[in-house]
Every structure is written in structure tokens, then in C-alpha cells.
Amino acid sequence: MKRTLVTLLFVAGVVALGSLIGLLNMPGPWYQGLAKPAFNPPNWIFGPVWTVLYAFIGVAGARTFLDHRHSQAMRLWVAQMVLNFAWSPMFFGAEQILGAFIIVIAMLIAILLFIRASWHQDRLSALLFLPYAAWVAFASLLNGSILYLN
Known part of the structure; x- marks a missing residue:
């Protein structure tokens, strides 16, 4: 019961916070006016x-919190x-492409290090x-391409 509740709280919290940040930092006219690479997906x-990924992140977070x-x-x-x-407020809110690129690269490194740290445990x-x-x-490549094109 405790594991299920903690997992539900983690998933709901991550999805809710991620959704809220997304809603508060929607792509607007500034973003629409940027040059984007041909591989830019539709909005x-x-x-x-992100909803699916946030659910996965929440489950992984709950498991790690409970056991490690x-x-x-x-x-x-x-x-x-x-x-x-921090990425969406930096990119869409502050309109800082370089700052967002630095964040997304740091995030990718943290994700890869999490995978390595979790692999055996x-x-x-x-x-x-x-x-x-x-x-x-992919998001790093996209952010970097937008930085380069603008």
C-alpha cells in the first residue's frame, strides 16, 4: 500500500508540476518567429x-526514493x-536560447548519470x-539548432 501511494504521489506530482510549468510557459509569438530546423516536430x-515521460520519471523517482x-x-x-x-521558463519565459541550451545539456548529463547510477541497484x-x-x-539537438539558426 505504501509503495503504491508513494508511486502515485510521485507520478501525479511530476506530471502536475510539468504540466503547470508548460501551461505557464506556452510557445508564443516570439517562438513562432524563430527560425527552426526542418526536423522541428509540430507543437x-x-x-x-512529456506526459508519458513525466509518468516514467515519476515511477523511477518513487522507486529510487523508496529503495535508495x-x-x-x-x-x-x-x-x-x-x-x-527550469528549461521552459528559460526558453519560453525569458526567451534565452543559450541559457536553455546550457540547461538542456546539463539535464541530459544528469539523466545519463542517473541511468548509470541506477543500472545495478x-x-x-x-x-x-x-x-x-x-x-x-533530441531536444538538445533541437535547442542547439534553434540557437545556431537565430
């Missing part, structure tokens, strides 16, 4: 992708979450972060 794809609360993996989970939640949590790592690697 509608980001919401569903004082580990390097838990510290990395928190670090990547702080960076994740909780393989499922590490595996749940693989799609997240792939998406953030």
Missing part, C-alpha cells in the same frame, strides 16, 4: 510525449528534475529513463 506532439533514498541516484533524480523544470528505473534520455538528446 502538439510535445504535450503527449540517500543514494547518488536520488540526488541525480532531483537534479535532473530541477533542470527539467534498480534496473527498471534506469530503463524507464532511456526514452527520456533519447527525447532530451
Whole structure:
């Protein structure tokens, strides 16, 4: 019962905070006016992708919190979450493409380090972060391309 409740709280918290940050930092006229690479996905794809990824992140966070609360993996989970939640306000809110690029690269590093730290202690949590790592690697390329084009 406790594991289920903690997992639900983590998933709900991560999805809710991520959604709130997304709603408060929606792409606007500034973003629409930026030059973007040909591989830029349509705006509608980001919401569903992030919702699924946030659920995975929440499950991994709950598992790490329950079983390895004082580990390097838990510290990395928190670090990547702080960076994740900082990206949208930096990019869309402050309109700082370079600052957002620095954040997304740091986030990718934290995600990869979380995967490495979790691999032997909780393989499922590490595996749940693989799609997240792939998406953030793509987001890094996209952010870097927008930086280059503008």
C-alpha cells in the first residue's frame, strides 16, 4: 500500500508540476518567429510525449526514493528534475536560447548519470529513463539548432 501511494504521489506530482510549468510557459509569438530546423516536430506532439515521460520519471523517482533514498541516484533524480523544470521558463519565459541550451545539456548529463547510477541497484528505473534520455538528446539537438539558426 505504501509503495503504491508513494508511486502515485510521485507520478501525479511530476506530471502536475510539468504540466503547470508548460501551461505557464506556452510557445508564443516570439517562438513562432524563430527560425527552426526542418526536423522541428509540430507543437502538439510535445504535450503527449512529456506526459508519458513525466509518468516514467515519476515511477523511477518513487522507486529510487523508496529503495535508495540517500543514494547518488536520488540526488541525480532531483537534479535532473530541477533542470527539467527550469528549461521552459528559460526558453519560453525569458526567451534565452543559450541559457536553455546550457540547461538542456546539463539535464541530459544528469539523466545519463542517473541511468548509470541506477543500472545495478534498480534496473527498471534506469530503463524507464532511456526514452527520456533519447527525447532530451533530441531536444538538445533541437535547442542547439534553434540557437545556431537565430
